Amino acid sequence: MLEVKQIEKGIVIDHIKSGNGLKIFNKLMLNKSKKPIVLLMNVESKLLGKKDIIKIENSFDIDLNLLGLLDDNITVNYIENGKLTLKKKITIPKEVKGLIKCKNPRCITNSDSYVEPLFKLLSKDTLEYKCSFCEEITKYEL
Amino acid sequence: MRKDVKHLISLQDYSIDEITEIVKLGKMIYDSPEDYSEKCKGKILASLFYEPSTRTKFSFESAMLRLGGNIIGFSDANTSSVSKGESVADTIRVMSYYADIAVMRHPKEGAPKLASLYSSIPIINAGDGGHLHPTQTLTDLLTIYNYKGTLKNHTIALCGDLKYGRTVHSLIKTMARFSTKRFILISPEELILPDSVKRFLKDNYDVELTEVRYIEEVIDEIDILYMTRIQKERFFNEEDYLKLRDSYILTKDKIRPAKQDMIIMHPLPRVNEIAYEVDDDPRAVYFDQAQFGMYVRMSLISKLLGGE
Ligand SMILES: [Zn+2]
Numbered sequence: 001m002l003e004v005k006q007i008e009k010g011i012v013i014d015h016i017k018s019g020n021g022l023k024i025f026n027k028l029m030l031n032k033s034k035k036p037i038v039l040l041m042n043v044e045s046k047l048l049g050k051k052d053i054i055k056i057e058n059s060f061d062i063d064l065n066l067l068g069l070l071d072d073n074i075t076v077n078y079i080e081n082g083k084l085t086l087k088k089k090i091t092i093p094k095e096v097k098g099l100i101k102c103k104n105p106r107c108i109t110n111s112d113s114y115v116e117p118l119f120k121l122l123s124k125d126t127l128e129y130k131c132s133f134c135e136e137i138t139k140y141e142l
Numbered sequence: 143m144r145k146d147v148k149h150l151i152s153l154q155d156y157s158i159d160e161i162t163e164i165v166k167l168g169k170m171i172y173d174s175p176e177d178y179s180e181k182c183k184g185k186i187l188a189s190l191f192y193e194p195s196t197r198t199k200f201s202f203e204s205a206m207l208r209l210g211g212n213i214i215g216f217s218d219a220n221t222s223s224v225s226k227g228e229s230v231a232d233t234i235r236v237m238s239y240y241a242d243i244a245v246m247r248h249p250k251e252g253a254p255k256l257a258s259l260y261s262s263i264p265i266i267n268a269g270d271g272g273h274l275h276p277t278q279t280l281t282d283l284l285t286i287y288n289y290k291g292t293l294k295n296h297t298i299a300l301c302g303d304l305k306y307g308r309t310v311h312s313l314i315k316t317m318a319r320f321s322t323k324r325f326i327l328i329s330p331e332e333l334i335l336p337d338s339v340k341r342f343l344k345d346n347y348d349v350e351l352t353e354v355r356y357i358e359e360v361i362d363e364i365d366i367l368y369m370t371r372i373q374k375e376r377f378f379n380e381e382d383y384l385k386l387r388d389s390y391i392l393t394k395d396k397i398r399p400a401k402q403d404m405i406i407m408h409p410l411p412r413v414n415e416i417a418y419e420v421d422d423d424p425r426a427v428y429f430d431q432a433q434f435g436m437y438v439r440m441s442l443i444s445k446l447l448g449g450e
Contacts, residue, residue, distance in 0.1 A: 106272065108230070108251060114232065114256075115229070115256050
């Protein structure tokens, strides 16, 4: 197996569905980060068969809501002094602020500069969110 | 921002009791308007119309004046400073100092909701795009209450364009909460009630749904007949439209077998879906709806401003 050294301090985003690693990498705009980052693709996994992993050194600042929208099998491991300090299971957020754009062109959130779109989860299976302003349903797609 | 301010953005936010109270107070004001002529003395209504809607605006303004209050506002965003890219949130924060209550009409869906999040005065949604128009529904409710004495246990028929009409959808969803016995849906195939609304009714209420193509099939079973306009733009070709249009025009002949106490409603403006000959029929109440609209808005304004 490919050798990647353990990180001393930072975050390991684990159990990413194989193929989603790069999408998440892009969505989180990790390419803009100055921190050392490793993206591992198609790693053997007992749970998923194959999985992707992202390791970010020296940073704990990750939007967990966004991760839940991207892939809800993910676990986030926080590491300090080379030890696992916190393991977080990501879930699909019931409420999402800002990250989704309402698909209704007549919605106030698409024309008023002040407002931050707010959505409530309707269906976990289809990732359908209802806009709190115009009540239209928007489906989130990775 | 004050959290305890009550707004009217959607009737779904109101309990059946709250809606009933507004309707009943509307009826009391209708019966003796002089008792309420100083109800809102010294209060100011901000009338914020980001798109023109003369009927609704006059109805609200007349309501406020008849309660003894005053009005400020604009009737077209293009001629006022608010058009210059200012957020609705900013406008309402400032308006909250000038007025005691605000009514907002906006072409964008959800705009009144946004305003309500930053307002320290009550906001009334007077129509936001194709989304909601709760005071239109309250108007229909007071009309029904006035002629029928109750909002419950009616057989309500809706006729015409049931696909696109927000008025119709809102009335159906609200009346379903008042234990409506049966909805009869009369429309051409092309303009039937959307599945989502039907599913909503079936999932949540114990109400009978009947779908038919022609008024004649059901006219003698109806307590309340709600007519809507069929717009030419909804059809692919002129021929289809003309063919259908005549089937959905209400005439004296068609209502002959109807119950004596049936009422005929229409949100207005009418184009040709009700023949003029029907206007004289005692069952035709569509012109009276306009006044009930004003009385129910008087009721709503005084409720939101606190106290009866
Ligand atoms: Zn929206």
